[in-house]
Amino acid sequence: MISSADEQLEQIRQRVFMALFIALAVGLHTLEALLPNPLPWFRVGLANILALTALSIYGLKGMWVLSLSRIFIGSLLIGNLFGPGFLLSFCGGVGACLLMSAGALLLKRGIGLVGLSLLGATGHVCGQLLIASLVVVQHQSIWLLLPAFLFFALISGVINGLAADLLVDYLLKHPAFCDCRKGFGRHHVEG
Amino acid sequence: MLKRPLALIAALLLILLLSWSLRPRAASDVSRTALIMGTLVEIKGVGLDDKDMEGAISDAFDAMRREEARFSTRIETSQISAINRAITAIEVDPEVLAVLQLGQRISRQSEGAFHPGLGRLLKLWNFEAVSPRVPALSEVNALLPALIGEPVAISGSAVKRLNPDLQLDLGGIAKGYAVDRALAVLRAAGIESASVNAGGDIGLLGGHAERPWKIGIQHPRKTGQLLATLELRDRAVVTSGDYERFFLQDGMRYHHVFDPRTGFPARACQSVSVVTATVAEADALATAAFVLGPIKGLALLERLPDVEGLIVSATGEVEVTSGLKDQIRWR
Amino acid sequence: MALGSLLARMTRTDRWLVLLLMLAAFASLWFVLGRSVGRSLLVYAGDTLAFTAPLDQDRQIELHGPLGDTLIEVVAGKVRVISSPCSRKICIGMGAIQRSGDLLACVPNRVVIRIEGEGGEYDLLSR
Incomplete structure (x- = not known):
């Protein structure tokens, strides 16, 4: 297929921004691993803000690409690639993306970024607990942590969702995204 | 607008329920108990499906009952009873031979602190009685000369007591050996993780599913509390304590771990736990170290290869062998 | 904002x-x-399971053995033998058990009591 110069430019621009998002997500992923952590595995999931942004601007595929790249590159940076910590983030990430995809597909335009973020946080928690009980700890008593994790997911989900919503609004003002419409958010609710 | 959230609620609840019902269960344990050798034996198996496990466990119990029939001093037809009656050498099974040789070896290594021939002494003290009493000193002393030197002579598969006044009682060491046999039966049945607990004589096969077995060590003075926990695989753990079976007379505590050199309960320790490869050896060494006391006992455990242990002295100080220091978790 | x-x-x-x-x-x-709190109590007569009960309900259990009746009491999640026909009464002297995996036995009267369930500090007790 022969594409016009404009289309090629648009593609390059998309890739550059995707790379920037991934870099940011990796930064947040690493930052979170460095933060003092009173309870193991309690992560605010700041990187999910970028996943939501990618979902909003580039759609489901963008979100998956961003999340998976973020986890692999981030783990490589921290130095726990293919270790138990990596396994936990990987399964958390996949769980988050699965639930967010389901939410985006099933609820289409009714759902906003906050709702998607909540689904992501819940999927993250469930994915982590599942893999933790199956492989890492191998004891079902780990599920006793589920309520605490769900409450945590509620709080971090809302905060991340609002942050993502603000970020997307801000980005859409940028000339690079002037052609994009916001995929998920209040703008489409009343429509 | 309302329709979709409700559908989502249903879907999410479904996911939650699914993830709950699909949550991995800790591979289910099968536990069975039986009363063998005058004590409670509990066998736990993990892995195999329940039916195979039941079969393997009942085979293991049968193996222990066979050892009871060989070793018990209470059973007239046992080989130990036969040795105790005979004046001449008699032929015994290789199992009896193995345990006797182990007993003699530990006896030598502990310079007589462990003795496989305390039958008469145990009968004199009679801990099985309704209200045990401290026997007369002269009665105890009369039994001591027979306890000096080797208890039996072994040639080929024939065993002979070296002193007609000596009566074998392999008590704990035979119980430990029976646990080892039970573990061998379970292993042969293809079970990878199991535990056998015969009244505190613990033998472990593999770990508890994927993680190690967590063994609690009883605090010798605080009933129902733990002194420490150990995480172990494929090991034997035996604790000898002065708190398990004892009676009080004139303000003194008389327990069932005797010093063969005095004929009285050993006084230097509150409890000794030994971790090693076989339960029979762990049982004998726990008794030996208990009798030797914290300093010599610890030295014995340190000297022997592949043996670790924990000693609580009579004053309550805890000593641990060097190899166990990193594995122990205090309570 | x-x-x-x-x-x-x-x-x-x-x-x-x-x-x-x-x-x-x-x-x-x-x-x-x-x-x-879903731990339960298992009582064996000899080698067969005679009785099970949740641990969070107080109750008394009378069990017939070869020597006579053993009386078991469950109070506030703790199980103890309160009367036994055996001679040495070791089972009464053992006191109360409450943790998963704990065992209480009257060997002469062939009564075994065990607590089962999640959440024990240990798998086996060396004593």
Whole structure:
């Protein structure tokens, strides 16, 4: 297929921004691993803000690409690639993306970024607990942590969702995204 | 607008329920108990499906009952009873031979602190009685000369007591050996993780599913509390304590771990736990170290290869062998 | 930024989801709290299981053995033998058991009591 110069430019621009998002997500992923952590595995999931942004601007595929790249590159940076910590983030990430995809597909335009973020946080928690009980700890008593994790997911989900919503609004003002419409958010609710 | 959230609620609840019902269960344990050798034996198996496990466990119990029939001093037809009656050498099974040789070896290594021939002494003290009493000193002393030197002579598969006044009682060491046999039966049945607990004589096969077995060590003075926990695989753990079976007379505590050199309960320790490869050896060494006391006992455990242990002295100080220091978790 | 403008960023579906997750969290909390006390008591006569009961209900159990009746008492999650026909009464002297995996036995009267369930500090007790 022969594409016009404009289309090629648009593609390059998309890739550059995707790379920037991934870099940011990796930064947040690493930052979170460095933060003092009173309870193991309690992560605010700041990187999910970028996943939501990618979902909003580039759609489901963008979100998956961003999340998976973020986890692999981030783990490589921290130095726990293919270790138990990596396994936990990987399964958390996949769980988050699965639930967010389901939410985006099933609820289409009714759902906003906050709702998607909540689904992501819940999927993250469930994915982590599942893999933790199956492989890492191998004891079902780990599920006793589920309520605490769900409450945590509620709080971090809302905060991340609002942050993502603000970020997307801000980005859409940028000339690079002037052609994009916001995929998920209040703008489409009343429509 | 309302329709979709409700559908989502249903879907999410479904996911939650699914993830709950699909949550991995800790591979289910099968536990069975039986009363063998005058004590409670509990066998736990993990892995195999329940039916195979039941079969393997009942085979293991049968193996222990066979050892009871060989070793018990209470059973007239046992080989130990036969040795105790005979004046001449008699032929015994290789199992009896193995345990006797182990007993003699530990006896030598502990310079007589462990003795496989305390039958008469145990009968004199009679801990099985309704209200045990401290026997007369002269009665105890009369039994001591027979306890000096080797208890039996072994040639080929024939065993002979070296002193007609000596009566074998392999008590704990035979119980430990029976646990080892039970573990061998379970292993042969293809079970990878199991535990056998015969009244505190613990033998472990593999770990508890994927993680190690967590063994609690009883605090010798605080009933129902733990002194420490150990995480172990494929090991034997035996604790000898002065708190398990004892009676009080004139303000003194008389327990069932005797010093063969005095004929009285050993006084230097509150409890000794030994971790090693076989339960029979762990049982004998726990008794030996208990009798030797914290300093010599610890030295014995340190000297022997592949043996670790924990000693609580009579004053309550805890000593641990060097190899166990990193594995122990205090309570 | 005002709270109102933040709230305005949530769609109606979002709010439903917040409510739903809250519900799920409370439900799982209730589930978990309900489960953790689900330990039970198993009583064996000889080698056969004679009786099981949840540990959180107080009760007395009379069990017939070869020597006579052994009386077992469950109070506040603890199990003890309160009377036994055996000669040495070791089973009474052993006191109360309450943790998963704990055993209480009257060997002469062939009575074995065991606590089963999740959440024990240890698998086996060396004593």
